[in-house]
């Protein structure tokens with residue numbers, strides 16, 4: 459009897475916890491910013507009803523950081539893809555800087571994109587909407603959420619958008635089997651390579667594993683510092699203008715995707731549309747030139763079977779028996795999404811169990827978690843948004859789905 463009363467009191471307290479905030483956005487990256495700007499465009503008064511939380515305390519810090527670390531000169535996506543609501547705004551902004559729109563599809567330079575986003579942030583007055591904090595725990599209070607922050611404080615939000623882009627690095631099996639201890643800097647994942655922090659690499663041989671655009675950027679960075687590069691990929695290097703074909707941005711492919719009711723088949727469609735990593739034709743061209751001048755060797759259709767640290771260099775034994783030596787190994791082997799492994803979602807999954815297909819949750823067409831007011835953006839929304847979910851274009855598509863549910 460006493461226990462029932464205590465439970466009743468707890469339920470009443472939870473039910474009447476007044477939210478401190480209408481909408482909390484976890485993360486302040488491209489996806490969060492896209493949602494914020496589209497939301498304000500639709501409802502001006504939403505401007506002071508949401509806050510984004512990010513350890514950096516500012517918008518797009520992770521975006522700028524990754525472009526700077528890999529010295530990426532321009533985006534892979536065309537100028538129509540950006541966080542602001544009017545698709546043509548970036549083109550107009552670039553009127554006096556047309557040399558920063560790269561052919562053949564007007565790919566904005568890194569600086570142009572940065573300046574444009576800065577202007578959009580000012581124009582929509584969202585500069586002060588980012589709280590400098592990491593969300594350490596997302597506690598479902600049903601119907602609200604308590605967000606625990608790294609400074610020990612917490613607050614209650616009515617609705618939460620998860621835009622943290624939580625990914626897990628993919629490490630090849632042979633790496634886990636390396637028996638010898640080796641200096642950490644001699645084997646790193648591309649995520650932690652900051653080209654700016656590397657001095658001269660003159661005389662070094664660096665083998666980069668992976669055939670995606672990241673491998674290309676890192677190869678160019680290493681060559682520019684005097685290294686000789688080996689580019690190793692499981693299949694033949696492939697050139698594609700975009701990550702996924704433009705047909706995935708509209709009904710051409712999305713109609714069939716959305717009509718597919720088998721979630722596993724949808725997942726397969728996402729995987730095959732992205733089809734692993736690819737280089738842009740421009741990057742492949744640059745690498746082929748570097749290959750002709752002896753700065754890059756291509757090891758295509760090739761996989762490492764074993765790596766040994768020999769005291770001051772690596773010896774690689776490949777599956778076809780080829781042996782290679784190098785000074786550094788860089789893994790540009792990509793990342794993956796796994797909803798079940800995201801610590802922020804542990805309690806949500808417990809309280810609101812959800813079906814998961816290959817790491818992706820089955821959320822509703824508004825990208826809402828079943829049973830609560832939590833919305834997902836980015837790669838985790840791929841089973842609804844499609845293969846470009848993680849890209850800038852995916853941020854717009856996700857906003858178009860989430861905003862009607864919010865307002």
Ligand SMILES: Cc1cc2nc3c(=O)[nH]c(=O)nc-3n(C[C@H](O)[C@H](O)[C@H](O)COP(=O)(O)OP(=O)(O)OC[C@H]3O[C@@H](n4cnc5c(N)ncnc54)[C@H](O)[C@@H]3O)c2cc1C
Pocket residue numbers: 484485486487488489490511512513514518519520521524525528530532533534535539591592593594621622623802835836837848849850851
């Ligand atoms: C090198 C590179 C180049 C790319 N180029 C393009 C391109 O040209 N065109 C394109 O369309 N796509 C591109 N992409 C893909 C994609 O657009 C980017 O990865 C983009 O940054 C994804 O945006 P996001 O908002 O999902 O994530 P992010 O930009 O990673 O932002 C997520 C933010 O959430 C924060 N965060 C994480 N956990 C927490 C937490 N617990 N609490 C609070 N905050 C948290 C992070 O600190 C980060 O600031 C590129 C990706 C990479 C890696």
